[in-house]
Amino acid sequence: MPSAVTLIRSQQLSNVAQYAYASTAPANARLIFLAGSCPLNQDGSTAGIGDYAAQAAKCIENLKIALEAAGAGLPDVISTRVLVASSTQKDLVAAWEVVRAAFGNHDVPSTLMGTTVLGYDHQLVEIEAVAAVLD
Template structure:
């Protein structure tokens, strides 16, 4: 099935960004709004305590599961917001590297934010996403 998502790049903007600057979906696309994907295992325990990359990987795994339940894949994601509980750029970059690699060439528009705290004990990373499907 063809993707509903069209990534948009601009030659007038810096080409150093590791993501598209915008994305669109046609009017007939069904949008899927995912809750923030957290680094929790099947029992609800936080995985990768103290490890930004491991927590980002668990968030991606959980996001893939939620997408599948909605009939979607990671290539149907139209945008993300990556929240990292740190004021250190290196910690944000560690989480971002995992996210970037998971999306590969489907480099959706993304926002990477450092925040003071997230909702679960020992949680360092959370990823919000919106996807679009053609039915």
């Protein structure tokens, strides 16, 4: 099935960013709004305590499961927001590198944000996403 997502780049914006600056989906696409994907194991415990990269990987794993349940996959994601409980840039980058690698060539528009705290005990990373699919 063809993708509903079109990634948009501009030569007038910095090429330093590792993602497209915008994306679109046609009017007939079904949008999927995902809750923030957290680094939680199935039993509710937090994975990768103290490890930004490990928590980002678990968030991606859980995001893929949620997308699949909605009839989508990572190539259908139209935007993300990556939240990292840190004020240190290297911690944000550690999480971002995992997220960026997971999306591969589908360099979806993304926002990377440091925040003071997230909702679960020992949680360091959360990933919000919106996807679009053609039915």
